[in-house]
Amino acid sequence: xxxxxxxxxxxxxxxxxxxxxxxxxxxxxxxxxxxxxxxxxxxxxxxxxxxxxxxxxxxxxxxxxxxxxxxxxxxxxxxxxxxxxxxxxxxxxxxxxxxxxxxxxxxxxxxxxxxxxxxxxxxxxxxxxxxxxxxxxxxxxxxxxxxxxxxxxxxxxxxxxxxxxxxxxxxxxxxxxxxxxxxxxxxxxxxxxxxxxxxxxxxxxxxxxxxxxxxxxxxx
Numbered sequence: 001x002x003x004x005x006x007x008x009x010x011x012x013x014x015x016x017x018x019x020x021x022x023x024x025x026x027x028x029x030x031x032x033x034x035x036x037x038x039x040x041x042x043x044x045x046x047x048x049x050x051x052x053x054x055x056x057x058x059x060x061x062x063x064x065x066x067x068x069x070x071x072x073x074x075x076x077x078x079x080x081x082x083x084x085x086x087x088x089x090x091x092x093x094x095x096x097x098x099x100x101x102x103x104x105x106x107x108x109x110x111x112x113x114x115x116x117x118x119x120x121x122x123x124x125x126x127x128x129x130x131x132x133x134x135x136x137x138x139x140x141x142x143x144x145x146x147x148x149x150x151x152x153x154x155x156x157x158x159x160x161x162x163x164x165x166x167x168x169x170x171x172x173x174x175x176x177x178x179x180x181x182x183x184x185x186x187x188x189x190x191x192x193x194x195x196x197x198x199x200x201x202x203x204x205x206x207x208x209x210x211x212x213x214x215x216x217x218x219x220x
Contacts (some may be wrong), residue, residue: 008104008183010159011148014052015110017169020120021090022049023192026081030058033077035071047192052170054111054143082119091124092189094214099129104206107133109153109166111173112145145172147180154180169193174205186210 017023027046031196034041039062041049050058055074062069099106107130110117114136121127121134134151137143154161166177166184177184186207189196199210211217 001138008165009163010154010157010165011104011106012109012153012164012166012177012182014168014170014173015092015108015117015120016112016164016165017051017190017192018187019092019093019095019108019126019204020124021092022085022120022188023047023169023190025084025088027051027192029081029084030077033073033080035074036076039067039069047196052111052144052168052172054125054137055113057111058139061186077205078113078116081116085116085119085123089120089123091126092187092214096126096129098214098217102129105159107135107155107157109135109149111137111149113138144170145175145179147176150177150180150182154182162204168202168207169198171201171205174202174207178206183208188212189214 013019016026024043027043030046030050031041031043049061059069059074108117114134117134117136118127121130135149135156137149140148140152142148150164150166151161154164161181162183166173166179166182167187168174168184169187169190174184174186184207186198186202186209187212188202189212203211
C-alpha cells in the first residue's frame with residue numbers, strides 16, 4: 001500500500017458490486033417491480049438514486065415525494081431479486097483469488113439485508129471466505145452514507161476504524177467509510193460502471209484510490 005498509512009488490520013468489503021456483479025440485476029428488478037405498481041423508474045435512474053442504498057432508502061425516497069409505496073412492495077421486490085440472483089448472479093472476476101490470498105482479517109458490510117447477502121455469497125461460492133462475518137444495514141439505525149454500519153463491523157471485528165480499509169463501489173459507501181474515519185478504495189469493475197465514469201464518480205466522493213480489476217487489488 002502506498003497511501004501514507006500502515007497495512008490495515010481489517011478489510012471491509014461491500015457485497016453488491018464489489019464481491020458479486022449484482023447492481024444491474026437488482027436495479028432491473030427494482031425498475032420492473034416499480035412498473036408493476038405504477039411507478040416509472042429506469043435502470044439508469046435506479047443506479048443514480050439507489051446504488052449502495054438500503055430498501056429503507058427506496059421507501060423514504062417515495063415517501064418524500066408524497067407517493068408512499070404499497071405495503072407489499074418490498075416483500076415482492078425481495079422475492080424477485082432473490083429469484084433473479086439464484087439463476088443469474090456471478091462473482092466479480094478475480095475476487096475469489098483476492099480473498100484466497102488475503103492475509104488480513106476481513107468481513108462484509110452491506111446495505112442489503114442478510115438473506116440477500118447470504119444468498120449472493122452462496123450462489124457465487126464466496127461464502128466460505130466470510131463465514132458468519134456478515135454485517136448489514138438491518139443491524140444499525142442508519143444505513144450508508146451514515147458511518148454506522150462500518151463502525152459496527154469494525155467493533156464486531158475488534159478493529160480500530162483508523163486501521164480499517166473499506167472496498168466500495170458506491171458514493172454512499174465511500175461517504176460512509178470516510179465518515180467512519182476509514183481508508184476507502186473505490187472499485188469500478190462491476191457491469192454497472194460499463195457506461196459510467198466510475199473513477200471520477202468515486203474519486204469525487206473522496207475515495208483514496210479507485211481501481212477497476214481485482215488483479216490490481218494490491219497495486220497501490
